[in-house]
Amino acid sequence: MTFPVLADKVAIVTGAAMGMGEETAKLFAEAGARVVVADFNEEKGRAVAAAIEQSGGEALYIKVDISDSRQVQALIAQTVAHYGRLDVAINNAAISPDNALVEDFDENYWDRLMSIDLKGTALTLKYELQQMVKQGGGGSIVNIASVSAFRPQGGDVAYVSAKAAVVGMTKVAAVENGPHGIRVNAVAPGAIDTAMLRSSLGARGMTIEEFAPTMSVFNRLGHGREIAQASLWLASDASSYVTGVTIPVDAGYTSR
Incomplete structure (x- = not known):
């Protein structure tokens, strides 16, 4: 059961066309939020918005490439023009880990991943904060990091570096914006059953059955809605005294 803990709130969810972002957008709508489904994939993004309606x-639905500052600014402007304000943001958009050792990473893929997973998160955070400060009344922002920021495996140096930086960025933004009543936190998902993870496993030649026990004391992958529930708590007033933290949702992976 979902309670209307986000009633009358306006929430942006980036990367909302599939996976954890889709589950988050749908859960937030169930919780009463007016949701902006932000994603570069227009077909799937429109489908998610239609399903919510x-x-x-x-x-x-708003199409956006979060690595482009002008498009991120337009995302915020269109959200405010349509709904009047911005109360909540979930910065979830990212691309797959690079599957490369430190001594052999591909520079082109490094640049592409950093432009989305790190710079894109920074840009969305920047303009979300500007809007929330301008309108007053506080707000809540959740950045989606990764347990890889705390307990990395080999073979994904760009992804680990980007997600570790997201954790640091979250702390800085929380310290700077506490006086404005704006809370900034992060969720660090463990092994979640998404198309991105399945693609990454395929590139490594691993099956889900082989991978899950190495990542979870439950011997299973997590579900996107389980990440969405953590984001919902951080987005809601139930977590009103929480800021600057990163919550692992990882079935014990970082505990062992």
Whole structure:
């Protein structure tokens, strides 16, 4: 059961066309938020927004490449033009780990991943904060990091570096914006069953059955909705005294 803990709130979810972002957008709509489904994939993004509307929620799709400052600014402007304000943001958009050793990483892929996973998160955070400070009344922002920032495996140096930086960025933004009543936190997902993870495993020649026990004391992958629930708690007033933290949702992976 979902309670209307985000009633009358306006929430942006980036990377909302699939995976954890899709689950988050749908859960937030169930919790009463007016949701902006932000994603570069127009076909899938529009489908998610339509599914929310068909279920009785309120959603708006906006196409955005978060690595482009002008498009991120337009995302915020369109959100405010349509809904009047911005209360919550989930910065989830990212691309797959690079599957490369430190001594052999591909510079082109490094640049592409950093432009989205790190710079893109920074840009969305920047302009979300500007809007929240301008309108007053506080707000809540959740950056999606990764347990790889705390307990990395080999073979994904760019991804680990980007997600570790997201954790640091979250802390800085929380310290700077506490006086404005804006909370900034992060969620660090463990092994979640998404198309991105399946693609990454395929590139490594691993099956889910082989991988899950190495990442989870439950011997299973997590579900996108389980990450969405953590983001929902951080987005809601239930976590009103929480800022600057990163919550692992990882079935014990960082505990052993």
